[in-house]
Amino acid sequence: MVRYIRQDESQRDKPIGVESPRCPVCGAELDEDDYRLRHYSQLGCWSCPSCKSAAPALDVVASNIREVPEGFLIDIADSTEQLGGRDFAVNDVLVPCTGLYMVYNLLAVRIATALLGCPAEVFRDVVATFDPKNGRLQEYAVGGRAIMTNMAKNPVGFNQNIHMALKYPALYAVAFLMDDMVECNGDYSWVDGIEFSMLRSAVEAGVPVFYGGEIADPLDRALSAAQITAERADTVADVLAKLADDGARKLFVIANYHALERVCAELDRLQATTKQS
CATH class of the missing domain: 3.90.190.20 (Mur ligase, C-terminal domain)
Incomplete structure (x- = not known):
């Protein structure tokens, strides 16, 4: 299961919170030149110069990410047919939270709910009305x-x-x-x-x-x-x-x-x- 986010070059932020990422296959340290796109920390689209491994193909993609006063609007789409034959696509999902990491979280939620049979319309409505009560956002x-x-x-x-x-x-x-x-x-x-x-x-x-x-x-x-x-x-x-x-x-x-x-x-x-x- 892959949860990377695809963004246009014009939308991407400069990497922040950068750690020293390593290739998950051979352990070689990766630097900025080994990333085609890097969002924060080790997250992004990478390739390893040592073992030639690379970020896996996207299964589900968040794109057209737009910042709005309430948080983010995103579109979610399938990239492959590898995850149980479910339809993950849903457009104009309002994520009522700030922080790009919340887009990653929403992709994981969409994958889980779609595999459980949750319709796109229900998913969109529930996410838009999400109100955390645990101190996080x-x-x-x-x-x-x-x-x-x-x-x-x-x-x-x-x-x-x-x-x-x-x-x-x-x-x-x-x-x-x-x-x-x-x-x-x-x-x-x-x-x-x-x-x-x-x-x-x-x-x-x-x-x-x-x-x-x-x-x-x-x-x-x-x-x-x-x-x-x-x-x-x-x-x-x-x-x-x-x-x-x-x-x-x-x-x-x-x-x-x-x-x-x-x-x-x-x-x-x-x-x-x-x-x-």
């Missing part, structure tokens, strides 16, 4: 301010979230909150791989950036290394207090897995209090 409103939460587990995830915020067409602010990750055993050197430098021009244009949580120090170090001026704020309430005089900005709260639950619980309380008042 979840929308809140507190005191008239729009807030979106999302989770990031590693540099690629953080970079995708930064890229998502940078594409927001109106005023916004960004907060990075991280709590202790026991599996890291105190080693947070991976935080240095987050490309905070992508925010530099936005910060220079007046976008506020905040950071905090139980392990704020690695964030502080990485932000400083990227020459990003940011304020310490350990909770959403702290961030909102610092933004009190600028109610027009949407707030993107990017939290690691260990901070997301308490962030959402805090926002649930704040949102409920706002509605009651």
Whole structure:
């Protein structure tokens, strides 16, 4: 099962969150010259100069990807007849989420639902009305301010979230909150791989950036290394207090897995209090 996305050259973004991909057949390291198209991390259309392997032929394709205020519009089509003889095609699917990785996720969902016999019209309607309630791309409103939460587990995830915020067409602010990750055993050197430098021009244009949580120090170090001026704020309430005089900005709260639950619980309380008042 292949879930690559085909995009026109004019639509593609520059690769972000780039790791050091290796050929899944022989293990040779691949570089940019080995990619015809690269979306982010190791995802894209590659060929290996060592063993001559290449990205497999596409089974199901997302194309005509258009950014709209609500997220993405995409078309899904079959490329082969290898997946159970099902019809996967459906046009103008509204993906009400930002982040190119959501297009990959939707391809996987379409494959699974089509194999289970879900009609294209039902799939389109369900996706368009999807409203996550687990903190991932979840929308809140507190005191008239729009807030979106999302989770990031590693540099690629953080970079995708930064890229998502940078594409927001109106005023916004960004907060990075991280709590202790026991599996890291105190080693947070991976935080240095987050490309905070992508925010530099936005910060220079007046976008506020905040950071905090139980392990704020690695964030502080990485932000400083990227020459990003940011304020310490350990909770959403702290961030909102610092933004009190600028109610027009949407707030993107990017939290690691260990901070997301308490962030959402805090926002649930704040949102409920706002509605009651």
